[in-house]
Amino acid sequence: MTQPLVTAVAPRWEVGLAGTLSRSSRVRVVRRCADVAELLGVVAAGVGRVAVVSSDLRGLDRSVVDALEDQDVLVLGVHPPDDEAAERLLRRWGVAVTVHADADTAALDGALVALLDPPGPAATRTPGQGRSPAIPAAGSADAGVGESTPEGDPPPARPTPALRGGRPREEGPDDAGSVVAGSDDAARPAGHEDGWAMDRPVADGDLDDGDGADGPGADEGAGPKERTGPDEGEVVVVWGPVGSSGRSTVAANLAAELADPLQPAVLVDADTYGASQAQLLAVLDEVPGVAAAARAADQGQLDRETLARLAPEVRPGLRLLTGLPRADRWPELRDVALADVLAQCRRLARWTVVDVAPPLEQDEELSFDTLAPRRNGAALTALEAADRVVVVGTADPVGLQRLVRGLDELAGHTVAPRSVVVTRVRPGPVGPDPGRRIQETLTRFAGTGPVHLVPEDQDALDAALLHGRLLAEVRPRSAARTALLGLADAVAGREPQSRRERAAGRSRGWLSRRLAPA
Structure with a gap:
């Protein structure tokens, strides 16, 4: 027929x-x-x-x-x-x-x-x-119908x-x-x-004429290395309910702690309501990198080299794909295009950390039209592609209530393992022994496991924001940085103590090079 x-x-x-x-x-x-x-x-x-x-x-x-x-x-x-x-x-x-x-x-x-x-x-x-x-x-x-093969070879599939x-x-x-x-x-x-x-x-790697160097000893001048198969990179989505939870700060510093020259990371700012990673890291972008990458993906022109060019290296091993400068440009991040961008990020880097906006609701009035762009499509697409989700909340009664409800909402959008992070932990809003109280509250009302607690460390965060740098560069021994380093250890499945010692030494070396006189 x-x-x-x-x-x-x-x-x-x-x-x-x-x-x-x-x-x-x-x-x-x-x-x-x-x-x-x-x-x-x-x-x-x-x-x-x-x-x-x-x-x-x-x-x-x-x-x-x-x-x-x-x-x-x-x-x-x-x-x-x-x-x-x-x-x-x-x-x-x-x-x-x-x-x-x-x-x-x-x-x-x-x-x-x-x-x-x-x-x-x-x-x-x-x-x-x-x-x-x-x-x-x-x-x-x-x-066109029958198959003819050389003797001894099976027919082609x-x-x-x-x-x-x-x-x-x-x-x-x-x-x-x-x-x-x-x-x-x-x-x-x-x-x-x-x-x-x-x-x-x-x-995409088959289209290049490079030498294909892909091992730890590959020459840095050979261009970005493709990661495929078992070594394919992982996507970590950082999400949090509405409010000043410090989600973007956690995403930036988590990406920095995961990044390594031999195991690079890409930080993707996919927040379509208020992108901020470029400002946090003092990157001047004439064209938003994530929009340019999505446009290249729509046109079938996005490969590892193009993505590497659109995501500049802001620290050894860490690349940044900057976000949209205005919220009204959200239709530029179509679902399919962003999915392609994340797929290329997997090939380019060992870790892809995605900062997404809080709203996750569907556009019910447009749900019958499968071709209509979704206002929150970027966040939903990132969650669908996530290998792990880091959920960020704030250590006060309002923030914890939003976090509990947000965890319930998140369960309907992804089945990826999740890590819960509570920022700005201090006795004032929750009483004495805030860590124990927060852990008990989230265990009781949200059924979470161990929670990663980031203490209030305003001086260190202010210094990082002032200089447009990461905590590892300006306050490598601060309490907030130590907590976020522990989060990175948990996400990467590394032994905490040895990882912390290596990162501290690397941070001191990087900081000394940045501050050395010309």
């Missing part, structure tokens, strides 16, 4: 591609859309099982591809012949199967087979095999569409990847002369 197909391609390909698809045995063309808006409307109406889009279609980006996948539509990408850049762009947008725009019917059918008939559990590829064996060209009797979400799909040596289909009587990957083959998905 043929599947209903809709097209939305640039005018120069539209007539020829529609004619070729009309002769396909796999699909039938039910609608030819003139632009992205018409395509999304048609798909939302339930018309079409497959969508064919071209890389040069005006308005096409990652969010459009994501919207099509949300409607359970399979996406086939077409690009100009021999245009590898356009092919890579489609892959970065999440299009798993691509074909040359001038491909013939056999080549299109071969690509549609890969798109419509995903591999079963037994479909694998021989470990260590660089590329799957080619499928016969269109001239053979079984082109057909690819599945790339998965969505904040974390990229992990590929092992046996995974099948994206399909590239071409012209010349067969769909073929760029650089191949015979047939069409199934290649693994193009990772």
Whole structure:
């Protein structure tokens, strides 16, 4: 049975591609859309099982591809012949199967087979095999359907569409990847002369010409190192209920304590209500880094090198992706784009610390419209991608009440392990022995485990804010810094005492270099 197909391609390909698809045995063309808006409307109406889009279609980006996948539509990408850049762009947008725009019917059918008939559990590829064996060209009797492999090799596996979400799909040596289909009587990957083959998905690291240094002894001049597989970085989201809880201060200093030249960290300011990390660290940004990274992700141009350029190093091993300068620019941080940014952060750094805004409510009036941007989408997306959540509250009756209610609200948005931090701990608002009282209160009303207590240390925090630096730089032995260092030990799963001694020595060395006369 043929599947209903809709097209939305640039005018120069539209007539020829529609004619070729009309002769396909796999699909039938039910609608030819003139632009992205018409395509999304048609798909939302339930018309079409497959969508064919071209890389040069005006308005096409990652969010459009994501919207099509949300409607359970399979996406086939077409690009100009021999245009590898356009092919890579489609892959970065999440299009798993691509074909040359001038491909013939056999080549299109071969690509549609890969798109419509995903591999079963037994479909694998021989470990260590660089590329799957080619499928016969269109001239053979079984082109696009049958499989021909060298003697002794198992048949190649057909690819599945790339998965969505904040974390990229992990590929092992046996995974099948994206399909590239071409012209010349067969769909073929760029650089191949015979047939069409199934290649693994193009990772951003595959697009670079660097030497690929990735170990602790790699040369610093080789550029940012990619982290994949078991060494993929972790995302730690710092969230807290509304109020002056010190969330941003905790996020900045936690990132600094986790950061190390050999295990770098990225601090992402995703607070769409009141970004403050640039001011806390005295960074002058003409363009908000997080907005630029999200825009690059939407356009399929975000890779490790681009992200490293947008996130300057503010301390050895610590990069900062600055936030939005005004709250009314929140639509620039679309959910899908931010998820891609966090996925690239995982590859760039061992730790990604994300500072998000307190509100988590959904836009109920717009919930029927899946394409509408969510006002709190940045915070919700970060929580969905989080490997751990650090919840920050204040040590006073109002702050503790908000913290208890916030913990209950947070449970509906993430299942990631959480660490509870209470700042500005002092006897005044809660009475004698404030640490014990706060712990008992949160255990009783919120069921929390051990709570990390940050004592009131206004002098140290004022000094850090005055100089635009971190506690480790201006007050390495302060009580607040010691407490936050203990939090970092807990998050990283490191032995507290040895970590504290190493960090204190490193902080003194860094501070002496910063204060040394020129």
